[in-house]
Amino acid sequence: MRHVALVTLVVDDYDEAIRFYTEALGFRLVEDTPRPDGSRWVVVEPGMERQKGQGTGLVLGRAKDEAQRVRVGDQTGGRVGFFLHTDDFARDYTRMRAAGVTFLEEPRHEPYGSVVVFQDLYGNRWDLLQPAPTA
Template structure:
């Protein structure tokens, strides 16, 4: 079996990113390890919030320089770049709203499933998606 295990997400601050992903989105903190260079290896994953078993986790990497800081919140040029699948759209949508997550649209029910675009704390766009069927 092969899969993409981690995707790097450049962030401004480790602790604020951990709080957002674990509290607002309900992710699990898998690892938070200090590295000799002063950085940290921080991994979060949807865990029980995911709908399809083991999937891709996020490596939260603090920006190191101006070029990286310029990409925080715009890693995909303003497009939806991340897709959070759920087995209960209404539950997760309501929970995220209660946690202050900004949705850019009302939920839509498309042939492929229920979906709504939201932003993470830096402005990266995500789909919350419950696939049809």
């Protein structure tokens, strides 16, 4: 079996990114390990109930140079680049709004599920999506 285990998201600051992903989005901090070069290995995963390594996690990588800094918040050219699936759209939408997450539209109910676009603290676009039940 194979699956995508980690995806890197370039950020400005480790601690502010950890706060946003854990407090506003409800991710859990899986690892925060200092590295010899002064960087850190920081991994967060959606949901509190998952076991480490059971889903796709985000490596929060601090930008190291100007080429990386210009990518912070625009890693996908303005497209939705990340898709956060939920089993309870109303619960997560309400909690995220209360936590100050910026939503770019009103929730929509499409044939494929309930969805709304939001931004992370750097401006990357995400879908919060509860897939429609399959027949």
